[in-house]
Amino acid sequence: MRNLTEKNLTQAVLKRLEKTSDPRLGQVLSSLVEHLHGFIRDIEPTEAEWETGIRFLTAAGQICDDSRQEFILLSDVLGxxxxxxxxxxxxxxxxxxxxxxxxxxxxxxxxxxxxxxxxxxxxxxxxxxxxxxxxxxxxxxxxxxxxxxxxxxxxxxxxxxxxxxxxxxxxxxxxxxxxxxxxxxxxxxxxxxxxxxxxxxxxxxxxxxxxxxxxxxxxxxxxxxxxxxxxxxxxxxxxxxxxxxxxxxxxxxxxxxxxxxxxxxxxxxxxxxxxxxxxxxxxxxxx
Ligand SMILES: [Fe+2]
Known part of the structure; x- marks a missing residue:
């Protein structure tokens, strides 16, 4: 798997996921990859924007503790x-x-x-x-x-x-x-x-x-x-x-x-x- 491009990258990742031993996990990850790649193609993030997204998710994790669950809140406010x-x-x-x-x-x-x-x-x-x-x-x-x-x-x-x-x-x-x-x-x-x-x-x-x-x-x-x-x-x-x-x-x-x-x-x-x-x-x- 070399020389991957914007055009064939998603298929390459999906191909690799075919080896996932748990069929349901394979289905979940394949759908995630398709949608995630679709999202990236859709918004064409700059590198700075992508970094902002990573920092955002990192901050959500860091604010969680025994009485604070930020990922539930995020899931809630996004419907x-x-x-x-x-x-x-x-x-x-x-x-x-x-x-x-x-x-x-x-x-x-x-x-x-x-x-x-x-x-x-x-x-x-x-x-x-x-x-x-x-x-x-x-x-x-x-x-x-x-x-x-x-x-x-x-x-x-x-x-x-x-x-x-x-x-x-x-x-x-x-x-x-x-x-x-x-x-x-x-x-x-x-x-x-x-x-x-x-x-x-x-x-x-x-x-x-x-x-x-x-x-x-x-x-x-x-x-x-x-x-x-x-x-x-x-x-x-x-x-x-x-x-x-x-x-x-x-x-x-x-x-x-x-x-x-x-x-x-x-x-x-x-x-x-x-x-x-x-x-x-x-x-x-x-x-
Ligand atoms: Fe409540």
């Missing part, structure tokens, strides 16, 4: 995450739609009893979230596990904020015999995704803002069903139509209902006024 999500979760009617995992998930949240709180010493507007996990035909699913996480009203997840208790605003709970779940928390607010790294540079270049509409994250798992990774969003949030990570779907936008009733609050053992949100999850059998 790649939600595209991969859409391809992997083509859902029938009645199934809960998925949305991005985001960069702030942590495994290991504590188990919360039904109607228990995931918020520890967190100022904010009290909120009860409740509903059912069921099949798309409405049959309740007992023992479904909801893994929940959200930011505090100051816009920070606990792993971004040294003032919050460890694993604050995270919790796992199980559905009861009727497929029901309920937990207490504080009402989420919109928040800025980190813009002090390479993903922020992309957002800035796009001329867009970095505010995600207020939401609560869920991963719902149940034996025999496809897991669902999703978010529910607060109706009327001003950022719903310009989510920087393209994660909003109508079926995930929910009314957070404000109650001002000392009697009801006393009954529910929650400060008055408070909010409630009712949301049911529809699960699809594992295929």
């Amino acid at each position: 790649a995450t939600i595209l991969a999500d859409a391809i992997n979760h083509r859902k029938p009617q009645g199934a809960t739609e998925s949305s991005v995992l985001g960069p702030f998930y942590r495994d290991g949240a504590r188990q919360v009893a039904t109607a228990g709180s995931i918020a520890e010493n967190t100022p904010g507007e009290p909120l009860i979230v409740r509903g059912r996990v069921a099949t798309t035909q409405g049959q309740p699913i007992e023992g479904a596990l909801l893994d929940i996480w959200q930011s505090a009203p100051n816009g920070l997840y606990e792993n971004q904020d040294s003032h919050q208790p460890e694993m604050n605003l995270r919790g796992k709970l199980l559905t009861d015999g009727d497929g029901r779940y309920a937990f207490r928390t504080v009402k989420p607010e919109s928040y800025p995704i980190p813009n002090d790294g390479p993903a922020g540079k992309i957002l800035e270049a796009m001329g867009g803002h970095n505010r995600r509409p207020a939401h609560i994250h869920f991963i719902v798992t149940a034996e025999g069903y496809e897991p669902v990774t999703t978010q529910i969003f607060v109706e009327n949030d001003p950022w719903l139509d310009s989510d920087p990570v393209f994660g909003v779907k109508d079926s995930l936008v929910v009314d957070f209902v404000r109650h001002h009733s000392p009697e009801e609050a006393a009954q529910l053992q929650i400060p008055n006024p408070f909010y409630t949100v009712d949301y049911d999850f529809g699960m699809v059998p594992a295929g």
